[in-house]
Amino acid sequence: MNNVILSAQQVSKTFHRGWLATSRNAKGVEALAGVSLDITRGEHLGILGQSGSGKTTLARVLLNLEAPTSGSVVFEGEPLSKESNKQFRRNVQAVFQDPASSFNPRMRVADIIREPLHALEIDGDHDSRIDELLSQVDLELQLRDRYAHQLSGGQRQRVALARALAPRPQLLIADEPFSALDVLTRDEIVSLLKRLASENNLTLVVISHDLSVVVQLCDHVAVMKDGLIVENGTVREVFSTPRNPFTVELLQAVQYLLND
Amino acid sequence: MSLLEVNNLSVSFGEHHVVRDVSFAVQPGEQLGIIGESGSGKSLSMLAIMGLLPDSATVSGSVRFDGEELLQRTDAEMSKFRGKHIGMVFQDPLASLNPLMTIGKQVAQPLINHKIASRKAARLRAAELCSLVGLPEPQRMVESYPHQLSGGQRQRVGLAIALACSPSLLIADEPTTALDVTVQQEVLQAIRGLAAAQGTSLIFVSHDLPVVASMVNHVLVLHEGAVVENTSKDQLLRAPQHPHTQHIVASAKQSSALLRQATQSSAQ
């Protein structure tokens, strides 16, 4: 079987503004300017970038939530298209940044986790699978009947993880999953994610602006700036011998952390 | 006499006690850090000091600034303090600026409001302040609008506004949390620089321990509305007393150890 689960090939994405915008309309924002990236089975890849670097757009394109303007995303040898692909959805799941907005305010926890089980036609008893997932993420089973806004930020991220793991995916893409969390909660969720990744043989892609998160969770890292990947390699390589001036700048910016 | 003395400050919303019996003092020229996670009451305490809490809040205790009691003052009385004696910088640079007014006008506003300078003089001072906080091309900056600036630049404008009247105390509530890491240092630098130049005391509020540690020499830790630790920064980092603080310090040390490990080149 191929070692590369998902790959972006020369992906560009431009957002057009204005009425009846056409390609002649030069007023566009180029979020991605030709990104190529291979996600290898078993790796924990960090995508590091500041705001406006295109990292969230890359996540959305990798998840087939946006179609690239040019280039393609290849999954299991086939480029992704607009048509829904249940096989893709079963194998590639996501956790988003803001636990406050990643859930339908009118849905209870059990139904939130049930949605993928139902939509992806997962076999087996859904109710017991929901309980199983809740235990996996260390949530009390009574929380099944709560609404998202009744939970703390950490609890919500656990629900998000439970929902993502429901179809037993191979790859989990986490877009800034810790930004809205307190330091201590963040530590808990980082350990949880590490544990879940090893228990479930997950390949991880963690998108973040925070170097300490990348260092804690990832073995490989790709640094993004202005819609391009400017550096790519193992965490050790990139952080100890950065080649790109932007990476150097990033590392210098967190120098104060090393003086503690 | 302390510049700011807070005694038994408590804030509640109905049955919900969000700030419990908080006491601390800030001396002239001192930098105090207040650390706490969201919900710890740190921001609400600052709003209580500034008299910016909503009417639904019940406040008790005492806040003495330069010997004068601030709590229970009317909004009109407090507006004489705000900006003139105590300046505040907030977390979201975009939300704290009026999108329809030029930067120059907004920075000059406190000077005009507190009748410290004439409109003309205030405008000149505004350009000076922009340059003092490290904003490029102050003359152009003064005519620009907030949406034309980057996040870091907007936050520095916020700083310039807060320090326009040279207040004796600056309260910075999570000023760099919403900013990119590459920009954070610039803003922190600006705060340090301007505060030192004007002799302003600083209260720096954040959930981020390393950031706070780089800015202050004394630290207060808030947890669930109450003060759980009140020591010098060095003491805090070396020997934290309260279990909550111990967690935070341990976590920060672990992060920085991992980062240090990763950044050490293989040659070492």
Added chain:
Amino acid sequence: MKQNRTLVAGFAFVAFSVLSTLVGWLWTPYDPLEMNPDVSFARPSMSHLLGTDVFGRDVLSNIMIGARSTLVVALVSVLIGVVLGSVVGVATALAPAKVRQLSAFGIDIVLALPSVLFAIVLAAVYGASTLTATIAIGIALSTAIAQVTRRETSQVLRSDYVAAAKVSGSGTWQIIRLHVLPNILPSLLVQASGAVAIAILAESTLSYLGLGTTPPTPSWGRMLAESQKYLLVDPIVALWPGLVIVLTVLGFNLIGDGLRLSLDPTMKRDAK
């Protein structure tokens, strides 16, 4: 709890018109159409509880029968408006960008046309009646509702939780059913309750112009409009239809509010 009080108050106010309609089907104090010129403009008394109008017709009987047309027009036209408006609104929000922009523009144009115009067209073709008035008002209401529904649906479609739903494998219909509809429902309820007020007032205009409920069938709106002529002679005649219209409109607004509050899960007490 608060929402129950609002709901109860709303139902209480609306109860009058509902009761009048129900009772009116079986019995009214007098035949509302019966004219008695010698007792015209009679003061409220034991024989005529609300007095009589210019032709000596019993006001109370007319109010009771008028309730029927008012309720029918209000509820049916708002139903038409909400169903048509939400379908168009959701469909437009789901359409690809160019179609979306064109239809939003189109809706804006239709929105600018007053319901009177539709009523005239329908009346010209089919002859004026309560039904033509109802349909005309329904169409007019649907445009504003479509506009708001389109915006709200777009907002829901752009949310993180719909992105998560797509990643979970949910298709367009599931997303509409699970996420869009429950989240636009409260807004629709509020709009509907506001639309009732507009519908009642629109009906009165149309009836007055002869484009709606034709005389002599009683209609609150027409009673109100006609009583304007006699304000100096007998102002009380205007009071009764005006009062019941206000009561009913207020009642529907309160019902809308109460339903919205009871459907909002964030109002449920936190249990951390």
